[in-house]
Amino acid sequence: MHPSPDPGIWLAAILTLAGFSFLWRDNPFFKVMEHMLVGVSAGYYLVQYAYSALYKKLYVPLVVQGNLLFAGCAILGLMVFARLFPKRSWLSRYPVAFYVAAGAGYSIPSTIQARVVKQMQVTMVNFLDQGSVIAVISGFLLFLGVVTVLLYFFFSAEHRGVLGAASKIGIVTLMIGFGASFGYTVMSRITLLIGRFQFLLGDWLGFL
Amino acid sequence: MADSSRMTRTIIYWGVALSIVIPLLRPIGFTTEVSSQVRDVYDFIEAMPENSPVIMSFDYEPATLAELDPMAEAMLKHLFRKNARVMGMTLLPGGVGLAENLLRQEAAAANMEYGHNWLFLGYVPDGTAAMLRMGENVAMVFPTDQYGTPLDSFPMMRGVKNYRHIGLVICYSSTAMPQLWAQYAHDRYGAAVAVGATAVEAVRLYPYHDSGQMVGFLGGLKGAAEYETLIESPGDGIRGMDAQTISHVFIVVMIILGNVGYAASTWRSKGAPSGRTHAPVA
Numbered sequence: 001m002h003p004s005p006d007p008g009i010w011l012a013a014i015l016t017l018a019g020f021s022f023l024w025r026d027n028p029f030f031k032v033m034e035h036m037l038v039g040v041s042a043g044y045y046l047v048q049y050a051y052s053a054l055y056k057k058l059y060v061p062l063v064v065q066g067n068l069l070f071a072g073c074a075i076l077g078l079m080v081f082a083r084l085f086p087k088r089s090w091l092s093r094y095p096v097a098f099y100v101a102a103g104a105g106y107s108i109p110s111t112i113q114a115r116v117v118k119q120m121q122v123t124m125v126n127f128l129d130q131g132s133v134i135a136v137i138s139g140f141l142l143f144l145g146v147v148t149v150l151l152y153f154f155f156s157a158e159h160r161g162v163l164g165a166a167s168k169i170g171i172v173t174l175m176i177g178f179g180a181s182f183g184y185t186v187m188s189r190i191t192l193l194i195g196r197f198q199f200l201l202g203d204w205l206g207f208l
Numbered sequence: 209m210a211d212s213s214r215m216t217r218t219i220i221y222w223g224v225a226l227s228i229v230i231p232l233l234r235p236i237g238f239t240t241e242v243s244s245q246v247r248d249v250y251d252f253i254e255a256m257p258e259n260s261p262v263i264m265s266f267d268y269e270p271a272t273l274a275e276l277d278p279m280a281e282a283m284l285k286h287l288f289r290k291n292a293r294v295m296g297m298t299l300l301p302g303g304v305g306l307a308e309n310l311l312r313q314e315a316a317a318a319n320m321e322y323g324h325n326w327l328f329l330g331y332v333p334d335g336t337a338a339m340l341r342m343g344e345n346v347a348m349v350f351p352t353d354q355y356g357t358p359l360d361s362f363p364m365m366r367g368v369k370n371y372r373h374i375g376l377v378i379c380y381s382s383t384a385m386p387q388l389w390a391q392y393a394h395d396r397y398g399a400a401v402a403v404g405a406t407a408v409e410a411v412r413l414y415p416y417h418d419s420g421q422m423v424g425f426l427g428g429l430k431g432a433a434e435y436e437t438l439i440e441s442p443g444d445g446i447r448g449m450d451a452q453t454i455s456h457v458f459i460v461v462m463i464i465l466g467n468v469g470y471a472a473s474t475w476r477s478k479g480a481p482s483g484r485t486h487a488p489v490a
Contacts, residue, residue, distance in 0.1 A: 023221055041302075048301035052331045056352070106340060114391035114421065122419040142418075181411050184428070188275060188407035190228070190455050191429040194448045195274020197228050207233060208447075 002206030013204040016196055145173040220462060227458040231450035238453050240446065245417050246434040248424030249402045252376065253286055260375030261293045261368045263342075265389070266310070267335070269302030272382035272406050278432035278445040279404040280310055280380050286439045288318035292375070293364040294326040297350070299335035299385060308354070323362040330354030336388055343371050343397035371399035376423070380404040386413060390421040404431065 004010065018033035058077075062070040076098060082091035123146050127139025151163060152170030159167045202208035256262075264284070268276045287294055296311045298304055308328055315326050329350040332338045341349045346368065347359045359365050367373060377399045379389045386403040393399040403425040405413055410427025417424055426435055429452055432445030 045301050048304060048331055049333070052301070053333045056330075057333070060351075103336075107336065110391050110396060114395045115387070118395070118419045118421060119415055122415065177411075181408075184407040184411045186456070186459060187428050187430070187452065190224075190452055190459075191275045191407065191448065192272070193224070194228055194232075194429065194451045194455075195444075197225075197232060197451070198274075198444060198448065201229065201232055 004204055004206065009204055013200055016200060020196075144169065149173050223458050223462070224455055227455040228451040231454045232447070235447070236450045236454075238450055240430070240433045240437050240449055242434045242437055243431075245414075245424045246426050246431055247438070248417070249283075249426065250286070250424075250435065250438045252400065252402065252423045253283075253290060253292075256290060256292065256375045258291045259293060260290075261295065261364070261373060262287055262375055263295050263297065263377045264307075264311075265377070265379045265381075265385075266296060266298045266303045266307035267300050267379055267381040267383065267385040268306070268406075269300055269382075270306065273306060275406045275428050275432075276380045276382065276404055277306070277310065278429065278443055278448070279426045279435055281314060281443055282432055282435040282439060282441065282445065283378065283404065283426075284310065284314040285318070285441055286435075288314060288320050288325070289439075291325070293324075293368075294320075295329055295346075296327065297329040298331050299338065301331050301333075304331050304354070323357075324364050327359075327362060327364060328354045329359075335385065336392060339389060339392040340396070343393065343399075345370055371397040374399060376400050376402055378402045378404065382406040382409060384409070384412075386422070386425070387416065390416050394421050 015033050015036065018029040021027055022030045058070060058074055061067045062074065076095040079091045079095050082088045123143060125139065127136055127143055130136045130139050148166045148170035150170070152159075152167040152174065154163070154167075157163055198208065264280070264287075266276075266280065284294065294311070296307050298307050311326055311328055314320075315322070320326050330353065332349055338349045347365075350359055352358050353362070371377070371393055377389060377393050379386050379401065381403070382405070386401075386405055386409070389401050389403070394401045400423050401421070402423045403413060405425055405427055407428030407430070410425060410431070413422065413425045413427070416422045426432060429445055429448050432443070433449045434445075436443050436445045
């Protein structure tokens with residue numbers, strides 16, 4: 001056992017244990033840790049935003065390089081704060097409208113292309129021509145899953161007969177998807193705990 | 209009843225803790241099978257010419273460091289072995305310190321020189337706009353590196369203007385950022401995109417790999433362990449997999465026991481009043 005001599009590691013370890021103490025019950029150690037996390041995060045984020053956005057993206061181009069185009073951006077940005085003054089709050093709608101319009105303009109066409117058209121193309125391949133038995137089965141299951149899940153969400157006709165059977169396969173497919181997603185979530189959460197134990201046993205206590 | 213529920217929770221907490229601590233202290237050495245999604249990323253980097261420029265976007269924050277740091281570390285090792293020119297950046301403010309630390313640590317281990325082999329571009333707000341503008345000109349988004357030095361003064365940036373000159377874009381993320389990189393950098397500009405994602409997010413990436421919008425992806429600690437296996441450099445990924453496996457077995461056993469217990473209590477409560485084992489017929 002070789003405990004770390006670094007006070008930063010000790011502080012992190014004590015705060016980690018304070019976080020774990022919530023498993024016992026809410027207590028002052030946990031409260032201190034929680035408030036420190038919120039305070040430090042807020043300070044850190046404020047500095048990052050101020051340096052990366054205000055300084056590098058506004059002050060440098062506008063004041064240092066004299067690019068007056070950025071004055072318009074600064075005015076639009078300042079207009080957001082008009083919300084703080086009820087009589088002038090309507091001014092804040094202009095930068096929001098600009099942002100929504102620009103965002104919709106660049107995201108709608110590319111979202112349809114990337115998340116609908118491309119995915120449909122992959123579903124339309126000939127799954128019988130895939131080279132191996134496993135690939136053929138995978139292709140068929142993919143095709144069956146996509147079609148039946150889409151039919152499950154088709155609400156313009158009663159789910160009876162062929163549509164009822166297909167929607168049942170669809171819901172089974174959805175359940176398998178949710179199960180896989182839950183399994184991955186468990187794996188993810190356990191990994192976070194492993195990371196903390198690796199830190200406590202390795203970096204802090206020197207057991208690993 | 210409340211005492212029994214508290215006791216059950218305590219048993220589960222201790223069980224999970226021990227199933228992690230014991231394998232960490234006494235490794236078992238389970239082997240890791242490499243999936244095609246991870247192998248495709250490895251093969252792509254292997255096939256890249258020497259000195260290829262690579263963008264690494266560290267789009268994660270301390271909450272998911274345990275999952276994403278090991279894979280970023282393994283891929284940096286591989287890229288530095290291939291003498292790739294690594295440009296680190298982040299689209300999340302909380303990622304600045306993590307990215308900077310990891311880049312410095314791996315560059316120092318591989319004797320890589322700042323400005324020649326690697327750079328840290330820092331954080332840029334509005335991720336999607338940044339992804340799009342980098343397709344036109346990287347220097348428009350990052351006129352300087354994190355420390356204020358103009359980008360065109362670095363030797364490694366010669367001949368690098370936009371995605372056309374970038375060998376690979378790698379995104380590490382615990383959010384939907386990888387899909388956005390595929391959507392904007394790949395679909396619009398044709399950049400090759402690889403992803404390192406948390407296990408929660410990985411399940412959503414299979415369609416993008418199948419459609420060719422992503423070269424491949426590493427999912428969770430398992431993905432990191434697979435990559436470490438491929439580059440033959442064991443790290444936190446492989447070390448954590450024993451604990452992951454044992455804790456999963458414990459959780460599966462608990463789920464089975466919980467379901468059996470629930471079924472038994474339902475069966476008892478239905479059967480108790482009249483001795484019947486099924487609901488009466490109306």
